[in-house]
Amino acid sequence: MREFHPLVKRWLDGELSAEQLGAELADELAEARALLAAVDRAPVTLAPSVEQRVMAELRRRPTTRWSRAWRWIRETHELRLRVRPWAVAALAAAAVLVILLAPGRQASAPAAVAQTPESVFVKFVLYAPGAHQVSVAGTFNQWDAQATPLAPANEPGVWAATLSLPVGQHLYAFVVDGRRWVADPTAPGVDDGFGRRNSIIAVTPQGRVS
Amino acid sequence: MLFCTLAAAGPLLAQQPADPLAGRLPPAAAAQVRAIAAQASARALPAASLVQKAIEGAAKGVPAARIVAAVQALADQLASAAGAIHDAGITLPDSASIEAGAFALTAGLSAAQVRALAKAAGTTGQRATALGVAGTLAALGVPTAQTVDLLSRSLGSAGDLNDLAGQVEAGMAHGQSAAAAAAGLAHGHPATPNPHRPTTAHGGSRKP
Numbered sequence: 001m002r003e004f005h006p007l008v009k010r011w012l013d014g015e016l017s018a019e020q021l022g023a024e025l026a027d028e029l030a031e032a033r034a035l036l037a038a039v040d041r042a043p044v045t046l047a048p049s050v051e052q053r054v055m056a057e058l059r060r061r062p063t064t065r066w067s068r069a070w071r072w073i074r075e076t077h078e079l080r081l082r083v084r085p086w087a088v089a090a091l092a093a094a095a096v097l098v099i100l101l102a103p104g105r106q107a108s109a110p111a112a113v114a115q116t117p118e119s120v121f122v123k124f125v126l127y128a129p130g131a132h133q134v135s136v137a138g139t140f141n142q143w144d145a146q147a148t149p150l151a152p153a154n155e156p157g158v159w160a161a162t163l164s165l166p167v168g169q170h171l172y173a174f175v176v177d178g179r180r181w182v183a184d185p186t187a188p189g190v191d192d193g194f195g196r197r198n199s200i201i202a203v204t205p206q207g208r209v210s
Numbered sequence: 211m212l213f214c215t216l217a218a219a220g221p222l223l224a225q226q227p228a229d230p231l232a233g234r235l236p237p238a239a240a241a242q243v244r245a246i247a248a249q250a251s252a253r254a255l256p257a258a259s260l261v262q263k264a265i266e267g268a269a270k271g272v273p274a275a276r277i278v279a280a281v282q283a284l285a286d287q288l289a290s291a292a293g294a295i296h297d298a299g300i301t302l303p304d305s306a307s308i309e310a311g312a313f314a315l316t317a318g319l320s321a322a323q324v325r326a327l328a329k330a331a332g333t334t335g336q337r338a339t340a341l342g343v344a345g346t347l348a349a350l351g352v353p354t355a356q357t358v359d360l361l362s363r364s365l366g367s368a369g370d371l372n373d374l375a376g377q378v379e380a381g382m383a384h385g386q387s388a389a390a391a392a393a394g395l396a397h398g399h400p401a402t403p404n405p406h407r408p409t410t411a412h413g414g415s416r417k418p
Contacts, residue, residue: 139262142230143269169313169342181270188349188375190316193263193280194272200346204372 008032119164120203126150126174126184129157138172138198140165145175171198230261231268239274240264246278246285255288256305259312287312294321295337298328307334310341317348323358330362339371346375351388360396 008028010016021029124136134150140163141147150159173196174182183189184199192198231240243264247257263284267277291311295303303311311324319327327344331337340361347357364371374395381391 137269139266143262143266145269169310169346179271188346188351190313190345190349192266192270193283194267194270194276196270200349202342202346202372202375204370 004028004032012036119166121162122165122201122203123160123162124150124172124174124184125153125158125160126176126182127158128174128176128182131157131159131176133177134159135175135178136161136163136172137175139170140172145178150174165201165203167203169200169202171200173198230265234265234268235277236274239278242278243281246281250285250288253289253292254302255285255292256309258305259288259309260285284312287315290321291315291324291341294324295328298325300328300337303328304334304338306338307341310338310345314341314345314348317345319344319348319354319357323354326358327361330365332365336365336371340365343371343374347378347388347392350375350378350382352378352392353389356389356392356396360392363396 004012005025005028007016007021008025011018011021011029012032018029126134126136128134135145136148136150137143137145148161148163150161152158153160171190171192172184173192174184176182181196183197187199187201189197189199229240231243234240235243243260247260250260251257260281263281264277267280272280288308291314292303292308295307295311300307307328311328314324314327315321323344324341327340328337331340344354344357344361347360348354352360360374361371364374374392377395378388378391381394382388386394
């Protein structure tokens with residue numbers, strides 16, 4: 001695109017006269033004049049048929065009641081309310097009554113009971129430095145020593161696993177390197193009947209353990 | 211260290227196979243365990259816990275003869291617990307209460323103490339909970355007589371029995387003996403939860 005001198009641009013904008021440009025811009029001025037002469041300044045007149053076609057097209061587009069309603073909904077309207085304070089209070093009281101007396105309200109009481117979690121996530125941690133493999137086995141996994149492995153935690157020698165336990169009391173023990181059964185040193189324990197100890201965990205619906 | 215968070219989650223227990231003892235015990239030992247379980251069932255005792263005990267022994271590599279003996283011992287304890295609960299006036303004790311009673315016996319309570327707790331509990335669910343918590347308290351080291359006394363008092367209050375063991379543990383974490391912690395609860399002075407064990411009454415960030 002042709003880039004004119006800033007002074008020529010100001011002449012094109014009508015801000016300067018040709019005499020103010022100086023002789024060194026004479027060629028550029030002549031070129032600008034030629035471009036201006038090439039511009040067709042005649043007013044554009046549309047044929048009468050164009051207007052008729054446009055208006056016919058507008059009338060042809062359906063404006064149903066629903067489309068007008070939808071347009072009214074989408075448009076912004078100014079809404080003015082004049083309320084009496086006692087009426088607002090009465091409406092609020094009515095809303096509270098509707099909520100309290102709704103039939104579904106009474107059905108929600110047993111639902112709340114049913115929402116009591118049946119399982120709780122419990123994290124088992126054992127410090128077993130030098131162990132190559134640690135798992136936890138108990139009444140919750142059929143005492144399967146391979147079912148629930150612990151993973152090495154961030155601290156050296158610490159192994160951990162989080163699992164979902166049903167609410168209730170469970171007995172368990174850690175299995176180190178697949179053969180050594182170890183009671184949890186931080187949990188209460190009972191005799192397992194085989195000469196060892198089982199650890200106890202009691203999971204409550206509130207998520208507590210003991 | 212144990213801690214837990216509330217969460218709704220699906221059951222963890224796997225589907226029990228048709229014969230859970232098959233492949234775990236020698237056939238003769240498995241037959242003996244089945245016979246003990248059948249006898250228990252005939253006496254309305256929960257036989258599933260007997261099978262569980264056999265599975266536990268097999269998983270731990272215990273010799274078969276000792277597994278059978280342990281299963282028989284557990285069956286005897288279930289019968290004792292059922293008898294104690296029956297003596298408390300419960301004509302048909304439920305499985306959960308019998309298992310909890312046997313657990314309490316294992317933890318050191320006497321049959322008379324199980325009977326006393328069963329009698330003090332008002333509902334079936336309360337009975338199973340009280341016996342289970344009693345076993346846990348005894349396992350923590352609370353003397354059994356004190357355990358029964360504490361639970362009998364708590365059964366009459368609105369508090370949650372399940373909280374007791376956690377509160378005793380909290381007291382122990384503060385350096386109290388189990389008996390002292392339980393005594394504090396009995397007098398309405400529960401221990402302040404250990405700040406280093408923030409998430410639950412029991413578990414916490416106990417340093418390994």
